[in-house]
Amino acid sequence: MTSSALLSVQGLVKRFPGVLALQGVDFDVRAGEVHCLLGQNGAGKSTLIKVLSGAHRPDEGEIRWRGEVVSFGNPTAAMRSGVAAIYQELDLVAGLSVADNVFLGHELSTAGFTRRSEARRRTRELLVRLGHPEISPDRDVGRLSVAHQQIVSMARALSLDGQLLIMDEPSAVLDPDEVRVLFGIIRDLTAHGVAVVYISHRLAEIREIGDRVTVLKDGRTVATGLPAREVKTSELIGLMTGRVLENVYPDRTPVDPAAPEVLSVRGLADGSRFEGVDLTVHAGEVVGLAGLVGSGRSEILETIYGARKSAAGTVAVDGRTLRRGSVGAAVRAGMGLCPEERKSQGLLLDQAVFRNITVSSMSAFARFGFLDDSAERARSRELTEALDVRPAGVDRVVRGLSGGNQQKVVLARWLLRECRVLLLDEPTRGVDVGARSEIYELVRDLADRGVAVVVVSSDVEEVLGLADRVLVVREGRVVHDGPADEIDESRVLDLVMEGHAA
Amino acid sequence: MSEDTAVPAQKSPPVAKESSVSALLGSPAGRNTGLVVALILLCLGGVITAGDRFADVDNVLTILRLAAVIGVVSVGMTFVITGGGIDLSVGAIVALSSVWATTLATQGIANDSHWIVMVFTALLVGGACGLVNGALIAYGRVVAFIATLASLAAARGLAEIISNRKTQIVNVPGFAAFFDASILGIPVLVVIFALVAVGGWVLLNRTTFGRRTFAVGGNPEAARLAGIDVKRHTVMLYTLLGLCCGLAAVMLIARTTTGSSTHGGLYELDAIAAVVIGGTLLSGGRGTIAGTVFGVLIFTTLSNVFTLNNLSISAQAVAKGAIIVVAVLLQQRLARRSGA
Numbered sequence: 001m002t003s004s005a006l007l008s009v010q011g012l013v014k015r016f017p018g019v020l021a022l023q024g025v026d027f028d029v030r031a032g033e034v035h036c037l038l039g040q041n042g043a044g045k046s047t048l049i050k051v052l053s054g055a056h057r058p059d060e061g062e063i064r065w066r067g068e069v070v071s072f073g074n075p076t077a078a079m080r081s082g083v084a085a086i087y088q089e090l091d092l093v094a095g096l097s098v099a100d101n102v103f104l105g106h107e108l109s110t111a112g113f114t115r116r117s118e119a120r121r122r123t124r125e126l127l128v129r130l131g132h133p134e135i136s137p138d139r140d141v142g143r144l145s146v147a148h149q150q151i152v153s154m155a156r157a158l159s160l161d162g163q164l165l166i167m168d169e170p171s172a173v174l175d176p177d178e179v180r181v182l183f184g185i186i187r188d189l190t191a192h193g194v195a196v197v198y199i200s201h202r203l204a205e206i207r208e209i210g211d212r213v214t215v216l217k218d219g220r221t222v223a224t225g226l227p228a229r230e231v232k233t234s235e236l237i238g239l240m241t242g243r244v245l246e247n248v249y250p251d252r253t254p255v256d257p258a259a260p261e262v263l264s265v266r267g268l269a270d271g272s273r274f275e276g277v278d279l280t281v282h283a284g285e286v287v288g289l290a291g292l293v294g295s296g297r298s299e300i301l302e303t304i305y306g307a308r309k310s311a312a313g314t315v316a317v318d319g320r321t322l323r324r325g326s327v328g329a330a331v332r333a334g335m336g337l338c339p340e341e342r343k344s345q346g347l348l349l350d351q352a353v354f355r356n357i358t359v360s361s362m363s364a365f366a367r368f369g370f371l372d373d374s375a376e377r378a379r380s381r382e383l384t385e386a387l388d389v390r391p392a393g394v395d396r397v398v399r400g401l402s403g404g405n406q407q408k409v410v411l412a413r414w415l416l417r418e419c420r421v422l423l424l425d426e427p428t429r430g431v432d433v434g435a436r437s438e439i440y441e442l443v444r445d446l447a448d449r450g451v452a453v454v455v456v457s458s459d460v461e462e463v464l465g466l467a468d469r470v471l472v473v474r475e476g477r478v479v480h481d482g483p484a485d486e487i488d489e490s491r492v493l494d495l496v497m498e499g500h501a502a
Numbered sequence: 503m504s505e506d507t508a509v510p511a512q513k514s515p516p517v518a519k520e521s522s523v524s525a526l527l528g529s530p531a532g533r534n535t536g537l538v539v540a541l542i543l544l545c546l547g548g549v550i551t552a553g554d555r556f557a558d559v560d561n562v563l564t565i566l567r568l569a570a571v572i573g574v575v576s577v578g579m580t581f582v583i584t585g586g587g588i589d590l591s592v593g594a595i596v597a598l599s600s601v602w603a604t605t606l607a608t609q610g611i612a613n614d615s616h617w618i619v620m621v622f623t624a625l626l627v628g629g630a631c632g633l634v635n636g637a638l639i640a641y642g643r644v645v646a647f648i649a650t651l652a653s654l655a656a657a658r659g660l661a662e663i664i665s666n667r668k669t670q671i672v673n674v675p676g677f678a679a680f681f682d683a684s685i686l687g688i689p690v691l692v693v694i695f696a697l698v699a700v701g702g703w704v705l706l707n708r709t710t711f712g713r714r715t716f717a718v719g720g721n722p723e724a725a726r727l728a729g730i731d732v733k734r735h736t737v738m739l740y741t742l743l744g745l746c747c748g749l750a751a752v753m754l755i756a757r758t759t760t761g762s763s764t765h766g767g768l769y770e771l772d773a774i775a776a777v778v779i780g781g782t783l784l785s786g787g788r789g790t791i792a793g794t795v796f797g798v799l800i801f802t803t804l805s806n807v808f809t810l811n812n813l814s815i816s817a818q819a820v821a822k823g824a825i826i827v828v829a830v831l832l833q834q835r836l837a838r839r840s841g842a
Contacts, residue, residue, distance in 0.1 A: 307727055331729030339727055346727065348720040350787055359717055360728045362710045369709045413728065 005064070006031045006195050007052070007083075007164055012061035014047055020219060021047040025061070027214040027224045029164065034186060034196045036206045036228055039216035040240055040460075040493075045199055048216070049166050052197070053085035054078035076105060082163035086153050086170055094142025099123040101141050102156045126155040131181035147174055154182075165189065166197040171205060183209050201292055201497050203233055215239040237490040241460075249437075249465035250444040252485075259283040262452035263335075263421045264316045265304055271311030273299045274476030281421070281452035286443065288467030288484065289456045290492050296476035297456045298340050301423050304454075305337045306330040317421055331360060333421075336414030338407065340425040340456075346410045347398050354380035354394035357412045383412040387442065404435025411442060422446060424455045428462065440466055460492050472496060536832070537780065537796035544803045552810035561806065563689060569802040570695035571753045572772050576794050577702040578746030579773040583782050584706070584789025585739045586719035587639065587646045591653035592747050592773055595631045596766030598661040599624040599751035604670040604761025617677035620755070625748040631657055632744015636737035654770070661763035670761040681756030691753050698746070703791040715739065719786030775822065776801055779829035800825070 008028035014021045022044045029035045039045050050056040052063070054072030062069050065081055072078040075085075092101045099119045108115040108122075123137040132151050135144065141152060150170065157165055171179045186196055186209055200206060206213060210228030214221060215236065222239050259282040269275035274296035281287045291297040302308045304315050309325035316322065317333040339345035348356050354373075357380045358365060365376045380394040387408045389401070398409060407427060414422055424443065428436045443466060447453050457463050463470055464484050472480035472495045480487070480495050548556035555561065575592050582589050602608065603624035612619040631653060638649040672678065681690050706712035717725040718735050726732045747766075754765050778784055779800065780793025801822060808818045 305727075327726060327729055328731055337727055339724075344721070345723050347724055348717055348787070351716060351720055355713065355716070359713070359725070359730070362713055366710045369711060371708060371710055371713060 005029065006066060008064045009052070010062050010064075012048070012051060012063070013059050014044075014051055014056060014219075015059050022051070022058070023219040024221065025216065025219070026221045029195045029197060031163070031195050032190045032193045033211040034190060034198050034209050034228075036210040036213045037197060037199045037216060038206070038213055038236060038240060043216040043240070044219040045216055046168065047219075049085055049087070049168055049197075049199070052078070053083055053166060055085075079106065079160055079162070082160070083166070084157040084160040084162035084164070085166040085168070086150075086157050087168055092141045092149055092152060092156075094140070096141060097138050098127075098135060098141055098144075098152050098155075099137035101152055102126065102137075102159050104156070106160065122159065123155060126158050127151070129158070130154055130185060131178075147178060150174065151178075154185075158185075162194065164195045164197065166199075168199045169201070170198075171200055171202065179205070203236065203497050217241075233494070234490065237493050241489050241493065250441050252468055253284070253444070253448050255282055255285045255468055259285070259450075260318070262318060263304070263454070264319075266314045266316075268300065268303060268313035268315065269311050270299060270303050270308060274303075274473070275312070277313070277478055278481075279304075279454070279471065279478070281454060283450045283452055284447050285469065286447050286453040286455060286467045288463035288470045289454065289473055290460050290463045290470060290496060291456075291473035292496055293458060295473045295496070297473045298425055300473065301337070301425050301454065301456050302339075304330075305335060305423055307337070331417075334417070334419045335421045335423065336360070336417060336419040337423045338410045338414070338425060338427055340429070342403070342406055342410060342429075347406060349399040350397060352395045353384060353389070353398055353401075353409055356398050356409050357383060357394075357416055360413050361417050379416060380412070383415055384408075387412055387415075388438065402435070403429075404431040404439065407431055407435070407439060408442075411439070415446075419451065421452045422454070424453065426457055427455060428457070428459070460489050460496075464489060464492065534781075534790075534792055534796065537793060537800065541796060541800050541803065544800060544807060548803065548807040548810065552807065555810050556807065561810075563692070565799075565802050565806050566692045566695075567689055567757060568805070569798050570689075570691040571750050571757065572769060572776070572802070573695045573795065573798040574698050574746050574750045574753065575743075575769055576773040576776045576798050577698050577791060578743035579777050580702065580780070580782055580789050580791055580794045581706065581715055582739050582743045583774070583777050583784060584719050584786060585715045585736065586722060586786030587736065587739060588774070588784075589632075589635060589650045589740065589743055590647065590770045591631065591635060591650040591657055592743065593766035593769035594654045594657035594661070595628050595744060595747040596751045596754060596769055597763050598631065598657040598664075599627040599748045600755050600761040600765045601661040601665045601670065601763055602627045602761075603751060604672055604755060605664060606670075609672065609674055612674045612677065617674045617680065620674065620677055621752050624751045624755075625745055628744045628746070628748025628751060629741055630744065632741040632747070633737065635744065636740030639740065640733035640736040658763060665761070665763045667763060669764075672755055672759050672761065678756070678759065681753070691757065694749070694753060698749070699791060699795050706789060706791055711738070716787060716789070719789070721787070772801065775826050779826060 005028040010026050012022050012025040025044070025048055027035070037045050037048070047056065051058050054075045054077050057071070057073070063072070064070070070081065072081070072083070093104065096104070099116070102123045103119050108119050120137040124133070127133060127135050127137070130151050132148065135148055135151065141149060144152065154170070170182060174182060186198070190196060198206070198210060206228055213226040213228050213231060213236070214224040215226070216222065217240060261280050262283050263279070263281040265277060265279040268277040268279075277300055279287065289297045289300065299308060303310050306315075306322065306325055306327045306329060314321050315330075317335060320333065322333055323329040343349060348359065354377050358376045362371065365372050377394050384392065384394060389405050389408045389412070398406060401409065427439055427443070431439065443453055443455070455463060455466055464487070467484045470480070470482065470484045470487060470492070471478050472492055474496055545556075575596065579589060579592065603620045608620055608623050635650055635653050638644045639646045642649070683690050685693050706715065714725070714730050714735050717728070717730055718732050722732050751765070755761050758765075776797035777794050778797070780790055780795070780797035782789040782793060804821060804825070805818055808821065
């Protein structure tokens with residue numbers, strides 16, 4: 001391994017409106033090494049990759065490529081210098097063939113005419129090298145499985161003959177055999193002097209393939225150049241999480257042991273993303289689901305709600321089993337969902353606040369199908385005042401409200417129905433710190449009034465602070481179920497990433 | 503509207519107004535004003551260029567009788583578009599309903615029993631076509647544009663088969679007598695259009711059905727997760743439009759005293775154009791019956807003024823196209839302003 005820095009980054013800062021995504025990142029990558037980036041969701045890994053590959057311009061700091069200060073204005077410029085990235089969200093064009101995708105943006109051509117047969121031949125070579133000779137270069141990429149699309153994405157990165165390859169969680173959609181092949185390729189590349197920046201939440205992988213580790217937290221480098229094989233797991237997790245508590249969580253009210261079971265889920269499976277999920281929530285209890293993005297936690301919630309059809313298992317509210325795959329049945333039984341994507345799944349953005357609140361309880365305001373909208377406005381006004389939705393005014397269009405106030409509108413919808421079970425998916429995403437603690441108060445208040453609450457969040461701290469009981473989900477299975485005060489953040493992260501082996 | 507004055511504490515800035523008073527009218531009031539101004543200008547143009555031939559009671563009634571048929575279809579179309587859909591098959595459904603309601607067999611039964619049989623036949627055929635469209639779109643997951651394009655071809659073809667491409671003359675005395683009559687000097691066809699428009703307005707703005715239509719068109723996924731049966735509602739929307747087409751077929755039979763597979767030609771374009779210039783968003787979630795009525799009146803008056811001035815159908819088409827472009831550009835400008 002040579003010690004010359006191929007890429008070095010100093011004092012990198014990237015601002016987005018209202019957010020400081022990166023606030024001082026330093027690290028360097030040597031030719032021929034695998035440099036791992038670690039950090040929790042939101043630590044700034046994805047932003048960093050986008051800056052390095054030219055998709056974003058940094059606001060401050062410098063990037064040196066082979067010792068010279070560079071500025072990649074766009075991904076093509078980065079590509080020409082020899083930096084290629086494989087993004088987490090696949091960046092392929094469905095409808096084009098595999099070969100067309102591999103050479104998209106750097107097509108092989110002579111005098112403007114594409115050299116199609118050569119593109120096909122070279123694509124086939126790359127796919128063979130990646131251990132997937134069965135993928136035809138002529139297939140439509142949109143018809144491939146996600147794992148195969150990932151392979152094509154890699155072939156695309158390799159076709160650039162880059163000096164630095166950035167891989168953002170490449171193993172997330174691969175099975176163990178494919179990961180082995182991937183590692184073989186990475187070793188082959190590094191032996192030829194190519195540097196790899198490797199991102200994964202799986203510590204085991206980092207130990208197997210990584211040379212050095214850089215840890216990011218809240219957009220800052222907290223440690224860099226750690227030896228990947230020797231550094232202790234506890235040290236890594238401490239570096240990733242060691243922050244001061246930012247949010248104040250309301251005190252827990254002990255759950256009455258005699259409280260009835262309100263929600264009971266048995267052996268729930270959807271046939272692909274998760275299976276064998278058991279979950280019971282008592283009246284007045286807040287249960288948190290922790291897990292990585294893609295672990296199946298949101299799918300579990302949506303299946304309980306009937307928004308996705310289950311393949312096996314039952315969901316019962318107050319002892320009555322619900323019809324499978326029917327949101328209507330779930331809502332009638334007293335369930336409510338605040339979905340993950342508030343804007344696209346939760347709200348009628350161009351309609352008035354009161355219409356968003358009463359949309360699930362219209363029949364309560366209607367006589368023979370005719371709506372009494374003054375009653376609707378009056379009830380909505382009571383609720384928005386109680387929740388302190390600002391600015392006030394039930395005729396306001398929801399689009400103009402801030403994230404926290406929009407979330408309160410969705411909550412008000414289910415408060416109005418006096419629901420028995422409330423499912424919250426990422427309740428504080430895009431919500432500022434002030435509104436955040438108000439939402440926590442509200443959730444606790446609801447539980448105290450006997451509602452059964454399930455909270456899903458990427459933020460482990462939030463799950464632990466808010467919930468009475470915590471379930472940890474990994475790869476579609478519940479791997480832990482216990483009281484929230486008997487487990488800490490690093491243990492949860494441990495379970496989330498490595499399972500019991502750590 | 504009274505509840506707004508009842509709460510003096512709620513000082514709403516202009517943003518909020520959009521959804522209080524105006525939502526009751528079905529659209530931002532400003533835009534309806536614009537439509538009224540456009541209609542008045544058109545009428546002035548008619549008076550200036552055609553004088554008494556335009557400003558004549560009979561001519562105004564002619565305009566209204568022409569507007570009535572396409573107007574009924576347009577009211578139905580407003581629901582489908584507000585609900586996030588589109589229906590290209592309305593003209594063909596009108597043709598098929600008109601043919602089916604005027605076959606020798608149907609007319610025979612009508613003569614033996616009651617002329618209302620013809621009305622029910624047309625409504626049944628129209629409603630069934632709408633039901634098929636809705637089921638294909640909601641449960642068959644065919645894109646609305648394609649599903650109704652297929653219906654367009656199939657329904658008109660079926661109408662040609664049934665009628666053998668011959669115009670079917672109506673000879674049911676009671677039917678003609680009823681629809682040719684006037685109530686207080688207003689032709690029955692115009693009365694029907696008025697009833698449909700008022701009924702449509704109430705349905706869209708005052709009922710749970712209407713509210714669900716806005717929700718389904720505004721954000722189908724959010725509507726589904728809020729507990730609304732989006733698929734069933736979609737089927738109901740297309741069925742409602744089918745029924746409107748059946749009713750329009752009855753009115754067209756009355757006006758022309760014939761049923762024909764060529765009836766309703768290009769109604770889909772006229773109806774969609776009227777709905778869009780009225781202010782209903784093609785992307786769904788916002789719709790206005792009052793705007794649609796104005797849209798229909800504007801187009802019909804335009805045709806009338808052009809005809810009175812001996813301008814060709816082709817010139818009318820060019821003018822129509824220009825109006826649509828201007829209206830859509832204005833609409834986008836307004837949408838951007840209220841969305842910000």
